[in-house]
Amino acid sequence: MNAPRSLVVRLDSAGDVLLAGPAVRAVAAGSSHTTLLCGPQGSAAARLLPGVDQVLVYQAPWVGLEPGRTSREECGLLVDALAAGRFDRGVILVSHHQSPLPAALLLALAGVGQVAADCEEYPGSLLALRHHRLSDRHEADAALDLVRDFGFALPDGDDGALRVSAPPDTTRLTGPEPYVVLHPGAAVAARAWSPARATRAAAALHEAGHRVVVTGSAAEKELTAAVAGRHGLDLGGVTADLHELAGVLSTARVVVAGNTGPTHLAAAVGTPVVCLFAPVVPAGRWRPYRVPHVLLGDQGASCAGSRARVCPVEGHPCLDAVDDEEVLAAVAGLLTADPPAAVDPRAPEPSATDGGVTV
Numbered sequence: 001m002n003a004p005r006s007l008v009v010r011l012d013s014a015g016d017v018l019l020a021g022p023a024v025r026a027v028a029a030g031s032s033h034t035t036l037l038c039g040p041q042g043s044a045a046a047r048l049l050p051g052v053d054q055v056l057v058y059q060a061p062w063v064g065l066e067p068g069r070t071s072r073e074e075c076g077l078l079v080d081a082l083a084a085g086r087f088d089r090g091v092i093l094v095s096h097h098q099s100p101l102p103a104a105l106l107l108a109l110a111g112v113g114q115v116a117a118d119c120e121e122y123p124g125s126l127l128a129l130r131h132h133r134l135s136d137r138h139e140a141d142a143a144l145d146l147v148r149d150f151g152f153a154l155p156d157g158d159d160g161a162l163r164v165s166a167p168p169d170t171t172r173l174t175g176p177e178p179y180v181v182l183h184p185g186a187a188v189a190a191r192a193w194s195p196a197r198a199t200r201a202a203a204a205l206h207e208a209g210h211r212v213v214v215t216g217s218a219a220e221k222e223l224t225a226a227v228a229g230r231h232g233l234d235l236g237g238v239t240a241d242l243h244e245l246a247g248v249l250s251t252a253r254v255v256v257a258g259n260t261g262p263t264h265l266a267a268a269v270g271t272p273v274v275c276l277f278a279p280v281v282p283a284g285r286w287r288p289y290r291v292p293h294v295l296l297g298d299q300g301a302s303c304a305g306s307r308a309r310v311c312p313v314e315g316h317p318c319l320d321a322v323d324d325e326e327v328l329a330a331v332a333g334l335l336t337a338d339p340p341a342a343v344d345p346r347a348p349e350p351s352a353t354d355g356g357v358t359v
Contacts, residue, residue, distance in 0.1 A: 004088035015261035023143035044242040047339030048164035057119035092117035108208035162268035170247035183257035192258035204324035206231035272334040279304035293332040
């Protein structure tokens with residue numbers, strides 16, 4: 001039997017797309033062709049994933065921080081593009097709080113043969129496989145569970161870690177000396193240090209003897225300049241694209257960042273992470289995946305589970321109350337390459353129980 005032409009849908013941000021990477025590789029291993037349909041914020045990450053033959057981009061009106069409206073014409077263009085792909089199978093990857101059914105309807109209109117998704121709502125005829133994820137499963141593991149139960153497995157020798165195409169040499173940007181990356185920004189303000197707190201952290205890292213490289217997008221140049229100050233190398237807006245940022249992260253000794261895309265990019269290139277993790281979303285689902293890491297931040301703060309984009313508590317205490325000694329100890333612990341000490345015991349890894357429930 002010929003291998004299917006397959007479509008994977010992940011419509012969220014760059015970090016979400018990176019976490020889908022192991023599942024995409026599993027689908028690609030069992031397919032003759034694999035297309036990834038993603039949103040504009042995830043397209044750069046999609047193009048870095050091994051196993052992807054084609055990337056299609058669609059701004060879904062049910063996804064994102066400020067989703068726009070849609071139209072019959074826009075939906076028609078997407079349906080036509082999907083129909084032209086002649087896909088036999090489709091996998092819709094969503095987070096635990098999202099519904100796959102809007103995407104499933106569009107795939108049905110495009111004639112995609114069989115479609116699978118994690119789904120709590122009744123899907124009617126839209127899904128060939130209605131899958132239920134395990135409680136508190138990490139996003140990357142949940143995606144792998146789904147595709148495995150749809151008949152796709154990682155190839156022999158694939159350890160299931162995050163992965164991107166080989167990053168470029170960025171020594172011309174960073175210099176050859178060892179360094180620690182501090183990435184102070186995030187798409188959602190609640191998930192990062194305040195600028196003043198990040199600036200103090202850069203100074204503390206510098207004073208502890210670390211060479212500090214501060215990264216950020218072109219839109220974050222004012223932030224990175226302030227944080228770097230006299231204590232770090234400011235690369236805000238300097239990296240040309242996500243692939244070049246991967247190069248900077250790949251040769252860092254440690255990356256210090258919030259729960260944001262570059263944290264998952266650091267994991268994808270195998271760099272240890274000190275993650276400032278605000279509990280507005282569960283750490284068990286979104287922590288750095290399959291890489292040595294330390295979580296810092298009060299996981300029991302009053303904002304826990306709120307999905308707040310702006311901190312609802314004055315002073316942003318869940319993250320800004322993390323002191324310099326904690327940060328320096330976390331960096332030092334990761335540099336000793338002692339994996340048992342590299343994970344905060346206050347937020348244990350999710351259960352390794354296999355699979356979900358299929359109906």
